[in-house]
Amino acid sequence: MSATGERQPMKRLEATRSLRSLIKGYYDDLFRTASEGRPSAWLNVGVPCEFFYAMDIFPFYPENYGAACGALKITPQLSAVSEAHGFSADLCSYVRATLGTVFSGEGPYGELPKPTLQVSAMNSCIMIMVWWRAVQRHWEVPTFVVDTPLVRDQSEGINLDYVESELRRMVAWVEGQTGRVLDLERLREVVRLSNEGKEIWSEVLDLRRARPCPITAADIFTHMFPMVALRGTPQYVAHLRALRDEIKQRVDEGFAAVEGERYRLLWDNLPPWFDLKLFDDLAARGVNFVIDTYTQAWGPRYMGPIDEVDPLRSFAAYMGAGFLNVQIGRRYDLLAELVDLYGVDGVVFHSDRSCKPFSLVQVELRRKLQENLGIPGLLLEGDHNDQTLLDRGRAWSQLESFLEVIDGRR
Amino acid sequence: MSGRAHTGEPPAGPGAMGSAHGASGAGAAALARLRSVGTDPLSELAHIKERTGLMAMGYFDSYLPEELIMAHGIVPHRVTVSGRDDPRSHEFIQGYACPAARDLLEQALRGDLSLLDGVLFTRYCDSLRGVFAVWDSQKLSPFVDFVRYPTVVDTEGAVTYLAQELQEVSARIARALDAPLDERRLLDSIAACDRKRALVAELAARRATRDLPLAGADFLAVLVAATTMLPDEFTAALSTLLEHPPAGEPGDAVPVVLSGTTFDNIALAAAIESAGLYLAADDLSTGSRWYGIRVGSQPAAAGETPTDPWEALARAYLTKPPCSVKEPSSPRADHLVGLVRASAAEGVLFYLTKFCDSEQVEWPFLRDRLAREGIPVMMVEGDQKGEGSGALSTRLEAFRERFELGGEDS
Ligand code: SF4
Numbered sequence: 001m002s003a004t005g006e007r008q009p010m011k012r013l014e015a016t017r018s019l020r021s022l023i024k025g026y027y028d029d030l031f032r033t034a035s036e037g038r039p040s041a042w043l044n045v046g047v048p049c050e051f052f053y054a055m056d057i058f059p060f061y062p063e064n065y066g067a068a069c070g071a072l073k074i075t076p077q078l079s080a081v082s083e084a085h086g087f088s089a090d091l092c093s094y095v096r097a098t099l100g101t102v103f104s105g106e107g108p109y110g111e112l113p114k115p116t117l118q119v120s121a122m123n124s125c126i127m128i129m130v131w132w133r134a135v136q137r138h139w140e141v142p143t144f145v146v147d148t149p150l151v152r153d154q155s156e157g158i159n160l161d162y163v164e165s166e167l168r169r170m171v172a173w174v175e176g177q178t179g180r181v182l183d184l185e186r187l188r189e190v191v192r193l194s195n196e197g198k199e200i201w202s203e204v205l206d207l208r209r210a211r212p213c214p215i216t217a218a219d220i221f222t223h224m225f226p227m228v229a230l231r232g233t234p235q236y237v238a239h240l241r242a243l244r245d246e247i248k249q250r251v252d253e254g255f256a257a258v259e260g261e262r263y264r265l266l267w268d269n270l271p272p273w274f275d276l277k278l279f280d281d282l283a284a285r286g287v288n289f290v291i292d293t294y295t296q297a298w299g300p301r302y303m304g305p306i307d308e309v310d311p312l313r314s315f316a317a318y319m320g321a322g323f324l325n326v327q328i329g330r331r332y333d334l335l336a337e338l339v340d341l342y343g344v345d346g347v348v349f350h351s352d353r354s355c356k357p358f359s360l361v362q363v364e365l366r367r368k369l370q371e372n373l374g375i376p377g378l379l380l381e382g383d384h385n386d387q388t389l390l391d392r393g394r395a396w397s398q399l400e401s402f403l404e405v406i407d408g409r410r
Numbered sequence: 411m412s413g414r415a416h417t418g419e420p421p422a423g424p425g426a427m428g429s430a431h432g433a434s435g436a437g438a439a440a441l442a443r444l445r446s447v448g449t450d451p452l453s454e455l456a457h458i459k460e461r462t463g464l465m466a467m468g469y470f471d472s473y474l475p476e477e478l479i480m481a482h483g484i485v486p487h488r489v490t491v492s493g494r495d496d497p498r499s500h501e502f503i504q505g506y507a508c509p510a511a512r513d514l515l516e517q518a519l520r521g522d523l524s525l526l527d528g529v530l531f532t533r534y535c536d537s538l539r540g541v542f543a544v545w546d547s548q549k550l551s552p553f554v555d556f557v558r559y560p561t562v563v564d565t566e567g568a569v570t571y572l573a574q575e576l577q578e579v580s581a582r583i584a585r586a587l588d589a590p591l592d593e594r595r596l597l598d599s600i601a602a603c604d605r606k607r608a609l610v611a612e613l614a615a616r617r618a619t620r621d622l623p624l625a626g627a628d629f630l631a632v633l634v635a636a637t638t639m640l641p642d643e644f645t646a647a648l649s650t651l652l653e654h655p656p657a658g659e660p661g662d663a664v665p666v667v668l669s670g671t672t673f674d675n676i677a678l679a680a681a682i683e684s685a686g687l688y689l690a691a692d693d694l695s696t697g698s699r700w701y702g703i704r705v706g707s708q709p710a711a712a713g714e715t716p717t718d719p720w721e722a723l724a725r726a727y728l729t730k731p732p733c734s735v736k737e738p739s740s741p742r743a744d745h746l747v748g749l750v751r752a753s754a755a756e757g758v759l760f761y762l763t764k765f766c767d768s769e770q771v772e773w774p775f776l777r778d779r780l781a782r783e784g785i786p787v788m789m790v791e792g793d794q795k796g797e798g799s800g801a802l803s804t805r806l807e808a809f810r811e812r813f814e815l816g817g818e819d820s
């Protein structure tokens with residue numbers, strides 16, 4: 001088999017075109033905000049942008065920016081800059097890429113404007129906190145950490161009270177830094193739009209259950225952006241609606257994103273942003289990743305609808321039990337549920353060297369899935385943002401062998 | 411920094427104090443006992459269990475209050491890094507989990523920790539969190555639990571929350587191990603632990619002034635013994651050592667502060683000192699960032715008397731000099747510089763454990779801060795294993811020679 005054998009080009013979603021202008025508009029806003037002297041905030045994905053839209057503070061997500069660097073394959077260059085400043089090459093590749101931009105002013109959009117403030121939440125990883133810390137010390141940006149102690153599977157009782165109190169502390173701090181007051185009614189409006197979009201996102205994820213599956217993993221990963229950075233805005237709802245309608249039409253027409261869909265696989269962890277083509281190449285073998293765990297982090301199980309009556313409590317409950325803030329038991333239950341719902345033949349565990357919280361449970365998850373459900377798993381060594389850490393040839397032959405394992409089970 | 415000649419001879423003072431003929435009498439016997447526990451803590455645990463018939467609970471980091479375990483009539487045991495090479499963790503967790511965390515898992519997989527009736531984790535770092543997941547999933551000890559620990563350490567909210575959380579954990583220990591909490595024992599444990607930590611602090615202070623220039627390797631053994639022996643026995647042994655210090659003169663080894671996370675490798679410390687350095691003080695999570703904890707002297711929150719022991723525990727552990735996994739971590743740099751000054755150290759040896767995310771980010775800032783203070787620093791990256799290498803000795807000797815040349819960069 002050839003990794004790049006002759007085949008029809010993949011049919012891309014029409015919505016991808018409008019996504020490009022959405023992203024461009026977002027970055028234009030970022031620079032306009034800075035030039036007009038309006039406040040902006042660097043947030044990590046665990047911090048709800050809804051609060052910031054409600055306070056008219058521009059929310060910028062460096063993880064999203066990092067992924068853009070990955071897609072353009074410039075992480076190694078930017079990493080060299082951060083390494084020259086003494087930061088280890090073993091740090092998460094998002095961190096190395098972003099710090100490289102912060103130190104050098106180089107990157108896909110040139111120099112990034114210095115934010116008014118930064119907020120991070122502890123519900124992903126320690127790396128986020130120390131990443132923000134590095135930026136805080138270099139740029140002297142006021143920085144706030146929302147504490148969300150690791151939980152087993154839910155945030156409840158004293159833990160939920162604590163996370164809620166942390167959110168209140170965050171709001172008061174942001175108000176103090178910017179002089180902008182959080183108007184609860186305005187927050188509710190943003191939440192309403194956010195909820196609407198989340199419901200559509202949930203439908204999009206659900207539509208992937210169709211046989212054949214209407215979209216590829218590359219499609220869905222590409223369309224993460226509005227879920228991360230635009231929740232609560234009208235353009236986010238409009239975009240998701242168009243995306244959902246297009247996918248639904250594909251399902252109605254029986255459209256197969258992967259011709260002759262033969263292997264329905266699950267992708268665990270972040271994708272290799274620098275090599276989404278991997279998914280296209282695999283499509284030539286009849287492989288489609290019909291579902292993944294990464295986009296679930298924004299799905300109804302981990303980021304469901306916010307209660308408009310008591311939004312802070314509701315945000316706290318989701319943040320406290322965020323996707324990476326719960327234990328292996330819940331990760332396993334999710335995998336088992338998705339395997340069943342999506343008719344999955346096997347799981348590719350992308351062992352992302354950058355991301356310890358996502359990856360360090362995978363060996364155990366693979367074992368449990370095989371033992372309990374007889375579903376085979378492949379541990380694929382790589383990285384989500386640094387192409388020098390993926391041995392493409394080796395990965396390809398591992399994937400081929402894995403498909404043989406699945407064939408053997410049929 | 412004043413330069414001075416170095417004879418090139420092995421350091422006489424600290425080294426001599428550690429030698430068989432340099433020590434005599436009660437102090438020497440006490441030192442021998444502490445050293446033997448420090449180099450083989452699990453044998454000591456076996457003796458304790460045999461003598462007392464008590465259960466034992468392991469823990470892994472210095473944010474876990476051992477008093478909580480003692481209050482249930484259970485022996486706390488900080489599991490130290492064994493430093494042994496053992497590939498078996500690879501069957502359970504990826505190689506980019508930090509080697510110190512993997513070492514703990516390997517000990518459990520080898521069966522070395524079968525004496526433990528349970529273990530308690532905190533979130534601490536993402537590598538330990540991965541180890542917790544495997545431990546929990548594989549049920550590597552009869553009882554496995556974790557404290558939903560705060561990361562933010564400088565708020566009243568965190569103190570209140572941790573105080574409540576410790577009580578919830580206490581209730582779970584009581585239920586799972588049929589070991590009820592004894593309030594009186596909690597207070598006694600706090601007093602006993604405060605006493606032993608105060609004695610370790612006294613030893614550290616006397617080492618810093620060279621009044622009692624115990625070798626750094628021996629001091630590490632004392633640190634391990636402190637969290638292994640029963641507190642009263644440890645206190646008795648250390649009191650004897652302090653009252654009857656074995657004879658020894660400070661040699662001309664260059665005094666440095668050892669900075670890092672955990673560091674239990676006594677042989678490696680000895681190797682460092684044999685390069686002509688004297689580990690005059692430590693900035694370790696299991697050393698000076700631990701022995702300064704005084705629970706009993708914690709002030710009550712405004713308007714409250716007397717101090718609730720749980721709140722005192724929470725406050726004392728949260729306000730100790732922070733590790734880089736906590737927020738804010740900035741007081742750590744002041745702590746380190748303070749140690750350098752108090753011990754008249756001429757430089758800092760920063761031991762960076764491979765794949766330790768938070769230390770990797772802390773390092774460039776500590777380096778720059780030390781540079782501003784005019785304090786030379788050398789970073790050594792390692793896996794906390796082995797007894798040093800030729801390459802390490804060469805680097806250490808080069809570092810020492812800087813001081814002979816007048817402290818200038820060489
Ligand atoms: S370590 Fe993982 S969760 Fe943390 S910033 Fe990197 S990719 Fe995100």
Ligand code: SF4
Binds near residue numbers: 509511671769
């Ligand atoms: S050395 Fe660092 S990564 Fe390893 S266990 Fe300690 S804090 Fe965690």
